[in-house]
Each structure stands twice: as structure tokens, then as C-alpha cells.
Amino acid sequence: MKKMSKEKQKKGLVKDMLFLGIILAIAIILLLIFPEKKELVISSSKGFFMEMILILPAVMILMGLFAVFVPNDVIVKYLGRSSGIKGIFLAILMGAFPTGPLYVAFPIAAALLKKGARISNIIAFLSAWACIKIPQELVELQFLGLKFMITRLLLTILFVIVMGIVIEQIVLLSEKTTKHEQTS
Amino acid sequence: MNVTTVFINALAAVCLVFALIKDTTKTKQALKIAIISFFRIFPTVLAIIIIIGLLSGFVPESQISKIVGENAGFRGVLTVAFLGAILHIPSLISFPLAASLLEKGASITSVAVFITTLTMIGMVTLPLEIRILGKKLALLRNGLSFIIAIIIGLIIGVIL
Structure with missing residues (x-):
């Protein structure tokens, strides 16, 4: 399994390099045709590059630390048995700490489902994993400012909770009517 | 260097020191993952930064604000919501892109909707999500995320 993901990573890297190559080629061609735009394009790119490069190593270190110090089985252990308001906030917190793409969280969510965790908590966990990551919020802070970041964060937490409850109700309701249909 | 840059680096440094005190081997592993x-x-990152440069050089502000600006209306919001749902850009990189769009006349609502659908919805990973979590949960989560992303964006547009 580990080997497979490594191979996948390699393939992804090749794809990304290809993407970069194509974009670079387009940029060079465009700038050769319209040399008067060169200054604007380069100064704009340079500004964003500087902003990014000053925080990217720090963000990566934070992500690495989370990945190692908050392993997945800890999440399953804590979330499998918590409930109520505390459960939902714990789910969001647990989703916000570790890092990695969303698809890493699916198996964790499946394990939680099997353990009998509430659906609302699992949805909150998945959503938090997707969009309330702490390193992510830091980059958002850098580029979009404190007000934007805090407002979006609070609204997201609120609506993720609502969404979890709504989905749970829908699932429970449909389970009542058609008792059979469950996923394998 | 602005305050945010200093804050983020300081936070990483403090966490790193604590981690080193707690467990050196694990911290080394974490640094390896980080690198x-x-x-x-x-x-x-480089590709997106070049795209941002090209955007500012070749796409006039009037064009951007026509598609995703204040006057684009709900159709503009729907457009970015769809774009965010379909595109598969790492969220870390979406923020500079969003900031550059904002600078060029995109509305706050569309930027917030874009970031939210981009992070919450994964069309590319949807088949996997269906396989692991079941059709019902996966479709409900992605569908409702689309709706709440738009609601969140609209509220942010009103507040800010």
C-alpha cells in the first residue's frame, strides 16, 4: 500500500512538472509577442512569490509536525466515543489538526462510521479536514487578511455543524423508510 | 516582511522547539515530511504564481470584474462555485490566486465561495468518496457543501 502511494506521488509530481512546463511555455511565448507586458507580469509574479516563499517552509513544518504527532488512530479513538456538542467540536478540532488531502480522511471517516460515531460528527470531521486546516488558515491570513479569514472561519464552523445535523437527519429518515439500503 | 509572515514563522519555530523537546526522532520524521x-x-506553486502574473498582465480588470465582480450577480457566484468544485488546486495555493483576483476586481463573495467550494468539494475524489463512504453520504456532503459555500460567501459579502 505504501509503495502504491509512493508511485502515485511520483506520477503526480510528473504531472505537476508538466503543468508547470506548459504554463512556463505559454508565459514565455506571450511575453515574446507582447514584450511591453513583461514588467507588469514579472513584478506581479515576483510579489506573490516573495509572499509565498516567506511562509511556505513554516507552513510545511507545521503540517509535518501535525502529521507525525497526531496519528490517525488517535483521532478514531477520541471521536468514536464522543457525543453531543462536545463531540461535534472535538470532531472539528480533530479534523483541523492533521494534514493531508481530503481523500486521506475518507478511510478514517469509514472507520468512525463502523465504530458507531454519529453521522453529524463524521460530516463535521470531514468538512473540517477539508477546509478548516490550521496551516491553511495561516496562508489565508497572509493573503486575504485577518477579517476575511476569521469571518469565513466562523461561518464555516457554524454551517458545517448545521450541515452535519441535516445530513444525519436525512440519513436516519431514509433508513427508517427503507431499512435495507446500507453501504458495504 | 509583514506581521503575518513573522507570526507564522514564529509559530512554526515555537512548535518545532516544543516538538524537539518532546521527541527528537519524531520531530526529525516531521521535518523529513515537511521537506x-x-x-x-x-x-x-510556481505554476500558479506565473498564472497570477499573466492574469495581471493580460486580463483587464474590467474582464475579471465582469465575470466575478460585484455586478456579475448570482450567475457570477454560481460560476465560481462550479469552478471551485471542479478544479483540483491545493487549497494552500488557492489563497494567493484568490487574493490576486480580489485585487483585480472580483467580489469578496465570489472569492469566499471559490475558496470554500475548492476546499470542501472534490469532484476528482468523489468516486473514491462514494466507494469508501457510500453514495448517500458522499453525494449529500458534496451537494450540501455546494449550497453552504454559496450561503457563506453571500453572508461574507454582506458583512465585509
Whole structure:
């Protein structure tokens, strides 16, 4: 399994390099045709590059630390048995700490489902994993400012909770009517 | 260097020191992961930064604000919501892109909707999500995320 993901990573890297190559080629061609735009394009790119490069190593270190110090089985252990308001906030917190793409969280969510965790908590966990990551919020802070970041964060937490409850109700309701249909 | 840059680096430094005190081997492992992920994401960062440069050089502000600006209305919001749902850009990189769009006349609502659908919805990973979590949960989560992303964006547009 580990080997497979490594191979996948390699393939992804090749794809990304290809993407970069194509974009670079387009940029060079465009700038050769319209040399008067060169200054604007380069100064704009340079500004964003500087902003990014000053925080990217720090963000990566934070992500690495989370990945190692908050392993997945800890999440399953804590979330499998918590409930109520505390459960939902714990789910969001647990989703916000570790890092990695969303698809890493699916198996964790499946394990939680099997353990009998509430659906609302699992949805909150998945959503938090997707969009309330702490390193992510830091980059958002850098580029979009404190007000934007805090407002979006609070609204997201609120609506993720609502969404979890709504989905749970829908699932429970449909389970009542058609008792059979469950996923394998 | 602005305050945010200093804050983020200080936070990482403090966490790193605590981690080192707690467990050196684990911290080394974490740093290894950090270095690998840095190089893994770097090509995409460069590509997006070049795209931002090209956007500011070749796409006039009037064009951007026509598509995703204040006057684009709900159709503009729907457009970015769809774009965010379909595109598969690492969220870390979506923020500079969003900031550049904002600078060029995109509305706050569309930027917030874009970031939210981009992070919450994964069309590319949807088949996997269906396989692991079941059709019902996966479709409900992605569908409702689309709706709440738009609601969140609209509220942010009103507040800010």
C-alpha cells in the first residue's frame, strides 16, 4: 500500500512538472509577442512569490509536525466515543489538526462510521479536514487578511455543524423508510 | 516582511522547539515530511504564481470584474462555485490566486465561495468518496457543501 502511494506521488509530481512546463511555455511565448507586458507580469509574479516563499517552509513544518504527532488512530479513538456538542467540536478540532488531502480522511471517516460515531460528527470531521486546516488558515491570513479569514472561519464552523445535523437527519429518515439500503 | 509572515514563522519555530523537546526522532520524521511536501508542492506553486502574473498582465480588470465582480450577480457566484468544485488546486495555493483576483476586481463573495467550494468539494475524489463512504453520504456532503459555500460567501459579502 505504501509503495502504491509512493508511485502515485511520483506520477503526480510528473504531472505537476508538466503543468508547470506548459504554463512556463505559454508565459514565455506571450511575453515574446507582447514584450511591453513583461514588467507588469514579472513584478506581479515576483510579489506573490516573495509572499509565498516567506511562509511556505513554516507552513510545511507545521503540517509535518501535525502529521507525525497526531496519528490517525488517535483521532478514531477520541471521536468514536464522543457525543453531543462536545463531540461535534472535538470532531472539528480533530479534523483541523492533521494534514493531508481530503481523500486521506475518507478511510478514517469509514472507520468512525463502523465504530458507531454519529453521522453529524463524521460530516463535521470531514468538512473540517477539508477546509478548516490550521496551516491553511495561516496562508489565508497572509493573503486575504485577518477579517476575511476569521469571518469565513466562523461561518464555516457554524454551517458545517448545521450541515452535519441535516445530513444525519436525512440519513436516519431514509433508513427508517427503507431499512435495507446500507453501504458495504 | 509583514506581521503575518513573522507570526507564522514564529509559530512554526515555537512548535518545532516544543516538538524537539518532546521527541527528537519524531520531530526529525516531521521535518523529513515537511521537506518532501515542500518540494512536492513547489512546481504547482510556481505554476500558479506565473498564472497570477499573466492574469495581471493580460486580463483587464474590467474582464475579471465582469465575470466575478460585484455586478456579475448570482450567475457570477454560481460560476465560481462550479469552478471551485471542479478544479483540483491545493487549497494552500488557492489563497494567493484568490487574493490576486480580489485585487483585480472580483467580489469578496465570489472569492469566499471559490475558496470554500475548492476546499470542501472534490469532484476528482468523489468516486473514491462514494466507494469508501457510500453514495448517500458522499453525494449529500458534496451537494450540501455546494449550497453552504454559496450561503457563506453571500453572508461574507454582506458583512465585509
